[in-house]
């Protein structure tokens with residue numbers, strides 16, 4: 326009498342919890358997902374090709390627009406990749422300021438993740454609290470470079486301007502209050518039975534699978550692999566900083582949540598050290614006005630909030646623009662693990678799995 | 692048994708409620724309400740948004756004492772602009788040693804407010820002002836030049852573009 330058949334549905338591209346314009350093609354057997362295929366490309370702007378037609382200095386504004394929630398971290402990667410290509414050494418003070426702002430950006434990005442992830446799962450209060458603190462970080466961004474989201478914060482060879490007056494005061498006020506805010510979020514979520522039911526054992530991704538799929542960042546560390554580029558291949562001023570890499574072996578959504586919360590604490594530690602040990606000196610290296618590359622090929626990876634963001638640049642002799650440019654976006658690689666996470670689980674868990682991957686379509690589609 | 696009790700007595704929910712309740716208590720249950728009440732939400736647009744001095748808004752030319760633009764038409768800003776939205780043509784003026792722009796076009800719809808033009812200018816002739824309420828209905832309103840009501844020499848007219856429009 327009843328026919329048993331699989332149903333194919335589209336989730337997205339305009340779905341409130343796909344965090345942008347991502348479409349998931351789901352095959353459902355009742356409530357159970359049997360197949361999941363992420364369809365991407367709605368936000369493709371051809372960033373790589375555009376950058377090949379712009380000068381090295383100009384390219385930075387497109388790095389802002391890759392992962393717009395963590396623009397500073399992308400700026401840092403772009404600036405460092407170009408410096409590596411041309412063999413420029415950056416003054417120590419600039420390194421410190423870069424580290425400081427990149428860590429603030431990690432906090433901002435993780436706060437967005439926490440807010441939206443919690444909202445998807447149904448915890449409204451955390452959303453409001455997290456955005457309240459993020460506002461302070463955006464104010465700090467604005468005080469430093471004049472822009473809140475698309476920062477264009479650095480220049481090849483250093484930073485464009487000194488820290489503004491009253492900056493230290495702002496940072497210190499924030500640092501004094503932020504640890505208690507993290508405790509607040511954890512107080513709301515850590516023991517909450519709904520949160521635990523929706524996250525523990527959901528979106529499992531073993532360490533082997535994660536490594537095989539090229540997953541990086543908190544998702545990899547949530548599977549128990551202590552890989553962090555800040556420690557493995559230190560850049561900026563990270564070699565002088567004391568911090569730990571949090572890992573959790575459970576490899577589920579709850580573990581990734583705990584890892585990210587601990588990462589925020591570590592970021593606060595790094596910012597504190599940057600502020601205390603801020604050296605004096607120049608902020609810009611001596612560089613020619615028009616930057617020219619040599620015949621060279623570089624890949625530079627940095628630890629963005631979402632994982633390893635790598636810039637691959639090929640330079641030609643005397644070229645003012647990269648001959649070839651490629652972005653290894655963490656979100657793109659991480660998204661590949663979504664089918665592994667959700668196939669065989671309930672459709673409601675798809676929402677939690679998308680949230681835990683912290684996808685931003687700007688960098689996935691590029 | 693312990694687990695059962697834990698499920699029965701909602702400690703976790705009580706903990707969460709105590710956090711949100713603290714905020715509630717702070718605002719509503721203290722005698723001196725006005726003092727304790729913290730403004731987290733800004734009341735924009737009724738209250739203007741506070742901006743930092745470095746805020747990057749719209750491109751505006753800086754004028755000299757005579758009221759002419761300081762710009763000498765060296766085109767450095769146009770070359771530095773990543774989106775190529777600046778077009779400049781220079782001309783002559785009686786009694787001025789340097790050139791003076793006869794055309795200074797700025798296509799605001801494609802400007803990304805990066806500030807590279809300001810950094811490129813060695814004559815201190817251009818700035819990003821503090822205007823951010825720049826939405827408009829017509830595409831023409833984003834093409835700014837030296838003439839017209841909406842130009843690069845002065846801030847955008849308030850009323851047409853900003854929320855403070857009362858009419």
Ligand code: SF4
Nearest residue numbers: 772802803805806808
């Ligand atoms: S702010 Fe940037 S995009 Fe806008 S005109 Fe200046 S250089 Fe061009």
Ligand code: SF4
Nearest residue numbers: 762763765766768812
């Ligand atoms: S760089 Fe300055 S002086 Fe030169 S054209 Fe631009 S605004 Fe004028």
